[in-house]
Amino acid sequence: MPTSRTKRSTAAAVAVLTLVITSACSSSGGGETPPRTTSAPRAGVLAVKIDNVAAARPPTGLEKADIVYVEQVEAGLSRILAVYSSDLPPVIGPVRSARETDLELLRQFDDPTLVYSGAQSALRPSIEAAPLEALPPSKAPDAYFRSGDRAAPHNLYVRPEKIPRASTEVNAAEDIGLRFDAPPPGGTPVDGRTVSYPSARFTFTWAADRDQWLVSMDRTPARTASGDLLGAATVVLQDVDVQDSSLRDRGGNTSPFSATVGTGSAAVLRDGMSYDVAWERNTAMSATRFTTEDGDPMTFANGQVWIVLVPK
Known part of the structure; x- marks a missing residue:
């Protein structure tokens, strides 16, 4: 069965071929095809x-x-x-600066x-070299606004x-192989x-009536912008190496880097249960695989997935 990546690659190839044919047909005589303006x-x-x-807080979208x-x-x-693909809200934020971990x-x-x-000046060359479309306000000013x-x-x-x-119409979690x-x-x-960081705390509490893990941040229930409780169908607590990078913020604090390439352990929370699993990501271009103690792929509950990078 073709994977979501294969389907998307095929769709992209068809789109490119269609564009080439359309452009060729639109040219008249032996003249050149007018350049595309969009x-x-x-x-x-x-x-x-x-x-x-x-x-x-609360976050929007x-x-x-x-x-x-x-x-x-x-x-x-x-x-x-936050990674979106299957459902885009009208507004997302508040937006802040990128990090090497991203x-x-x-x-x-x-x-x-x-x-x-934005980002620290020392990180900008890495962002520009990364295989992604970087879109800070300077590149898309019409897309951003400040709330009063x-x-x-x-x-x-x-x-x-x-x-x-253009939406892929595929859940981003499925796109990287989560089942x-x-x-x-x-x-x-x-x-x-x-899960506790030095200056932050997250608690995930099972709510059977909602089939969700309700999220608390710094001992306060997390809510959406409309006031609803924020919850996840599956929570992954992924143990990672957190290293000091060479970057500093304006206050002189070292920027930590969470290494997500390698191997380690994790706990997957779903349906009121906790599962001990292993995670593996061989290269930066590989997707992270989560497997049970039997070596089978870990399965996730339908709905939003939270992946918390937990310092070892």
Whole structure:
């Protein structure tokens, strides 16, 4: 059976062939075809870097993401990288700056677009060299706006409809090989789990009536912009090496880098159970594989997936 990547590659090839034929047919006589004045929308996931301090909450549009990555940043705080493909909300934010960890995470996806507010000057060459479409406000000013209901820098938002990007119509998690199916055998019943960074805390509590893990941030229930509780169908607590990079923020704090290429252990929370799994990502261009103790692919519950990068 063809994979989602194969289907998308085939669709892209057909689109390119159609464009070539159309252009050839539109030329008259032996004259040259007029140059195109507009570019076709990109087809790939939309990744948005989202602020996650108290002043930036509640987030807007986070509940529509296919995958929510949580990572540690300077001073032990956290930021979110939200990946969208199957469902794009009208507004997403607040948008903040990119990190080195984001670049490695996004190499799992084909042709991603990264929405972010900016980056340290030392990181910009790496962003420009990465296999993605970098889209800060300077490159798409019409797509961004600042809200008047909170102070800068926590008030920058993006309108995805203003970004020239075609939906893949494929869940971003499926696109990198995650499987949604019935739970595997085994597992341990659990009411909740907590992950702590030096200056941030996340708790995931099972709510059987909602079939979700309700999210709390810094001991406060997380909510959407409309006031609903924020929850995930599956939560992955992925143990990673967190290393000091050569980058510093304006306050002199070292920027940590979470290494997501390699191997390690993880806990997958779904359906009120916790499963001990192994994760493996051989190269930066590979997708992360999660396998059970029997060596079978771990299956995920239908719905949003949160992947929390947990320092070993």
